[in-house]
Amino acid sequence: MSTHHPIPQLLLEKIASGVYSQEQISQIRHEHHISAEDLQAALEALQEDNHAILNAYPREEFTKAVFNLAQQPTQTTTKPTYRRHFALSAAAIAAAAIAIFTFGPLTTSTSPHNAPQPITQEPDTIRLKGAQQDTLRLWKAQEPTATLLKQGETVQEGDTLQIEYALPKQTHGLILSIDGEHTITLHAPENARDSAILKEGKQRLPYSYTLDNAPYYEQFVLLSCTQPVDTTEMLERIEEFLHTTSPSSSQTKPPRLPQLRQDCSTSTYTLLKPRKDRP
Amino acid sequence: MNQAQLEQLYVDHGPMVIRRCRALLRHEQDALEASQEVFVKVLENAHTLDLNTSPSSLLYRIATNHCLNRIRAQKHRAKQETQQDILLLEIARHTEDDTVLVEKRSSLRHLFRRQQDSTRYIAILYWVEEMTLKEVADEVNMSVSGVRKRLRQLKEQIEPTVDNLREVEEH
Numbered sequence: 001m002s003t004h005h006p007i008p009q010l011l012l013e014k015i016a017s018g019v020y021s022q023e024q025i026s027q028i029r030h031e032h033h034i035s036a037e038d039l040q041a042a043l044e045a046l047q048e049d050n051h052a053i054l055n056a057y058p059r060e061e062f063t064k065a066v067f068n069l070a071q072q073p074t075q076t077t078t079k080p081t082y083r084r085h086f087a088l089s090a091a092a093i094a095a096a097a098i099a100i101f102t103f104g105p106l107t108t109s110t111s112p113h114n115a116p117q118p119i120t121q122e123p124d125t126i127r128l129k130g131a132q133q134d135t136l137r138l139w140k141a142q143e144p145t146a147t148l149l150k151q152g153e154t155v156q157e158g159d160t161l162q163i164e165y166a167l168p169k170q171t172h173g174l175i176l177s178i179d180g181e182h183t184i185t186l187h188a189p190e191n192a193r194d195s196a197i198l199k200e201g202k203q204r205l206p207y208s209y210t211l212d213n214a215p216y217y218e219q220f221v222l223l224s225c226t227q228p229v230d231t232t233e234m235l236e237r238i239e240e241f242l243h244t245t246s247p248s249s250s251q252t253k254p255p256r257l258p259q260l261r262q263d264c265s266t267s268t269y270t271l272l273k274p275r276k277d278r279p
Numbered sequence: 280m281n282q283a284q285l286e287q288l289y290v291d292h293g294p295m296v297i298r299r300c301r302a303l304l305r306h307e308q309d310a311l312e313a314s315q316e317v318f319v320k321v322l323e324n325a326h327t328l329d330l331n332t333s334p335s336s337l338l339y340r341i342a343t344n345h346c347l348n349r350i351r352a353q354k355h356r357a358k359q360e361t362q363q364d365i366l367l368l369e370i371a372r373h374t375e376d377d378t379v380l381v382e383k384r385s386s387l388r389h390l391f392r393r394q395q396d397s398t399r400y401i402a403i404l405y406w407v408e409e410m411t412l413k414e415v416a417d418e419v420n421m422s423v424s425g426v427r428k429r430l431r432q433l434k435e436q437i438e439p440t441v442d443n444l445r446e447v448e449e450h
Contacts, residue, residue, distance in 0.1 A: 008404070008408035008409055008410045008414070009298075009299075009302070009408055010335075010336070010339050010404065010408060010410070010418065011408075011410065011414065013295045013298075013335050013339065014333075014335045014336065017291070017292070017295075017334075017335045019333060019335060028414075031411050031414070032409075049294065049298065050294040053293070053294040053297050053298070054290065054293070054294060057293070057297065057311065059286045059289050059290050059293070060286070062289055062293060062314075062315065062318075063282060063285045063286050063289055063318070065315050066285065066289075066315050066318040066319055066322060067282070067285075067322075069315055069316065069319045070319045070322050070323060
């Protein structure tokens with residue numbers, strides 16, 4: 001007898017693990033219209049698959065790889081992004097012409113230079129003695145070296161960037177970027193649920209960031225606060241602000257973020273992207 | 280957690296994690312790497328995770344969220360269509376043919392990105408795995424009404440793009 005509704009995989013896994021009582025298993029079978037024979041067949045197939053997996057990836061080999069991975073201080077994989085998109089209506093875009101849309105000057109507290117430097121020659125963490133202010137810098141990966149990008153420098157889709165910041169002391173804060181379509185990408189912390197702590201000294205984020213095809217600019221923002229930050233709440237505040245502005249096909253500069261909270265300051269670093277004509 | 284404990288956890292639940300990652304990533308090497316990363320997370324957070332009550336549920340959830348994040352990262356990095364598509368496509372796949380789906384990927388992807396991890400997980404358990412509201416609620420430690428509310432809100436957003444999505448149970 002074939003089932004019309006295969007048993008949910010998670011429930012099957014849990015039955016196989018011995019989590020459920022016979023009564024609970026009967027209830028699951030009833031809910032999902034699974035016969036005893038079909039369940040038994042599914043469990044046997046699962047058991048066979050377990051054996052095949054453990055043969056293909058023996059425990060010693062697998063766990064050794066896990067321990068090795070865990071011991072790496074930083075991973076070079078691309079970060080999982082927390083990326084939010086806004087579906088802007090035509091009306092909202094049209095409203096851009098009259099929207100309150102102030103543009104931030106391309107200022108920075110850094111003195112960027114673009115002499116190519118091997119990125120691997122610098123330690124990831126350097127204590128900055130006497131660093132007076134928050135600093136954000138962007139490196140463009142160009143194997144085997146990386147180039148420090150100037151504020152306002154032009155980049156393009158596909159460029160791989162690495163973010164570096166320097167703080168005179170540890171703070172609460174975030175690093176994010178806003179592109180020309182007002183999409184927000186969270187860079188640090190890695191996940192919105194993680195604690196939003198930015199370490200003292202010069203730090204380079206352990207993952208790269210590849211630019212997509214959003215037009216006009218990518219503005220990186222270092223938000224530094226004296227009090228703890230709820231990442232999700234802060235991102236929502238920025239979203240709300242961006243909703244009051246609109247990406248415009250005629251503009252190439254990002255909006256200037258307002259004071260998000262009394263105890264927070266922002267440093268920005270803006271890269272420009274070649275304008276793309278949109279239909 | 281020492282090596283022996285990790286090995287036992289792998290023997291007991293590793294195949295499930297790998298199977299889960301295979302199902303989501305649809306690429307053997309990616310699935311293996313993601314599975315190892317899942318166990319790294321467990322190793323690093325062993326002191327805060329409750330691995331005694333229901334390790335299957337815990338690892339299944341960590342694996343699902345980790346693979347979804349990996350999919351998002353890869354999509355962002357590559358900016359090209361791959362076989363590793365976003366999970367809402369799995370939801371949609373139950374209701375639509377692939378030709379229609381292609382046209383809807385973009386909006387679904389954007390929509391899915393904006394959901395909380397817990398909402399995505401609820402959606403997957405309900406619409407992809409076809410678990411009941413009660414079963415989903417038990418898995419995510421929420422009330423049935425809470426799960427129903429999340430699903431209804433998400434369904435309202437999805438419906439303009441995906442037709443014939445399974446109705447959210449009334450009771």
